[in-house]
Amino acid sequence: MDTRIENNSELKYEKIAWGTSLPVPSVQELVRNDAKEIPLRYIQNNENRPLTNFKSSPESPKIPVINFSQLADGDEYERKKLHLACKEWGFFQILNHGITKEVIHKVKKAVFGFFELPLIEKKKYAMEQDDLHGYGQAFVHSEEQTLEWSDIMFLIIYPLKSRKTMVWPELPGFKEAVEEYSLNMERVRDEILGNISLLLGLKRESLKEMHGEMKHAVRMNYYPPCPNPDLVLGIGPHSDATSITLLLQDDDISGLQINHNQKWLPVNPIPNAILVNVGDCLEIWSNGMYKSIEHRAVTNKEKVRISIAANMFPADMMELEPVETMIDEQRPNMYKKVKFLDLIKYGMSKTMDGKIFIEYAKEEDNQGS
Numbered sequence: 415m416d417t418r419i420e421n422n423s424e425l426k427y428e429k430i431a432w433g434t435s436l437p438v439p440s441v442q443e444l445v446r447n448d449a450k451e452i453p454l455r456y457i458q459n460n461e462n463r464p465l466t467n468f469k470s471s472p473e474s475p476k477i478p479v480i481n482f483s484q485l486a487d488g489d490e491y492e493r494k495k496l497h498l499a500c501k502e503w504g505f506f507q508i509l510n511h512g513i514t515k516e517v518i519h520k521v522k523k524a525v526f527g528f529f530e531l532p533l534i535e536k537k538k539y540a541m542e543q544d545d546l547h548g549y550g551q552a553f554v555h556s557e558e559q560t561l562e563w564s565d566i567m568f569l570i571i572y573p574l575k576s577r578k579t580m581v582w583p584e585l586p587g588f589k590e591a592v593e594e595y596s597l598n599m600e601r602v603r604d605e606i607l608g609n610i611s612l613l614l615g616l617k618r619e620s621l622k623e624m625h626g627e628m629k630h631a632v633r634m635n636y637y638p639p640c641p642n643p644d645l646v647l648g649i650g651p652h653s654d655a656t657s658i659t660l661l662l663q664d665d666d667i668s669g670l671q672i673n674h675n676q677k678w679l680p681v682n683p684i685p686n687a688i689l690v691n692v693g694d695c696l697e698i699w700s701n702g703m704y705k706s707i708e709h710r711a712v713t714n715k716e717k718v719r720i721s722i723a724a725n726m727f728p729a730d731m732m733e734l735e736p737v738e739t740m741i742d743e744q745r746p747n748m749y750k751k752v753k754f755l756d757l758i759k760y761g762m763s764k765t766m767d768g769k770i771f772i773e774y775a776k777e778e779d780n781q782g783s
């Protein structure tokens with residue numbers, strides 16, 4: 415008997431009304447079938463091709479590291495570091511976050527376990543064309559578009575009513591591992607949002623409240639090895655349409671690059687650190703003091719890389735605009751008031767490229783939409 419049909423409450427979920435994405439082949443499957451040639455659809459234009467032989471040197475600037483436990487203890491110096499990290503980098507790593515190695519290990523194992531399934535099994539959890547929950551790829555709108563060298567699994571974790579349980583893999587321990595990890599992410603998120611609220615001259619709870627009923631989604635990225643990593647991108651340049659994103663990456667395989675001072679800078683992983691980045695919503699709320707920074711992921715010839723991004727979004731109907739404490743004569747309001755749903759729909763209808771979501775909040779004539 416199919417319990418999902420028996421139990422009606424399990425079938426209830428909210429479709430993600432953000433947009434659609436065309437189904438594409440699994441890149442992992444291409445590699446499994448030993449593709450020696452990269453299909454044309456994945457080959458980037460010359461100007462977008464990564465320089466994968468670029469190695470950071472000891473002199474390369476390093477993204478800031480925040481000591482989470484000190485921040486949580488109210489340490490003013492650490493909060494100031496957080497301010498500088500958000501302002502000058504849009505990215506920072508956090509250590510001493512209190513998430514155990516076991517929790518991190520379990521969630522990585524669960525994600526690997528899912529992607530290692532045979533394709534036919536994974537397809538049970540495939541994204542439907544008009545809905546973004548599940549296994550597939552996002553932002554694909556045409557047959558001509560250059561595709562990314564990755565497969566993804568996108569799940570809404572909270573609120574529970576937005577969960578589409580039918581696309582949650584029925585693998586032993588998967589749900590428990592993802593939930594346990596996600597609860598930890600919420601604790602870390604709340605502390606960071608609380609501190610950023612204070613930095614913006616607001617009450618500790620303000621930013622959280624400005625999300626309305628916050629959505630917490632997880633995007634699991636799987637980047638198979640690529641026979642010619644110089645020609646493809648695992649994920650193209652983009653900023654996240656989130657308030658903040660908390661990213662867990664492989665301990666010893668780098669791939670993420672951020673656009674720092676107009677240069678692509680690799681982010682070398684620190685084992686068990688959580689990487690946090692400012693998303694477009696926080697850029698708007700802070701009136702551009704904190705900017706969402708473009709980033710991308712490159713691939714390599716030898717190893718699979720995974721990353722797990724906890725994406726925090728405001729509720730669809732929330733109106734976003736800079737907070738009053740961030741507007742004055744020196745810093746006039748730089749963004750239009752936009753409904754989150756309109757901003758994300760606009761971005762999702764485009765090919766993911768650069769800061770498409772923010773474009774919408776800066777456009778002159780978006781008010782009527």
Ligand SMILES: O=C(O)CCC(=O)C(=O)O
Nearest residue numbers: 633635663670711721723
């Ligand atoms: O894999 C990575 O390091 C980056 C992933 C990412 O940018 C995303 O999921 O938005």
Ligand SMILES: [Fe+2]
Nearest residue numbers: 652653654709
């Ligand atoms: Fe991202």
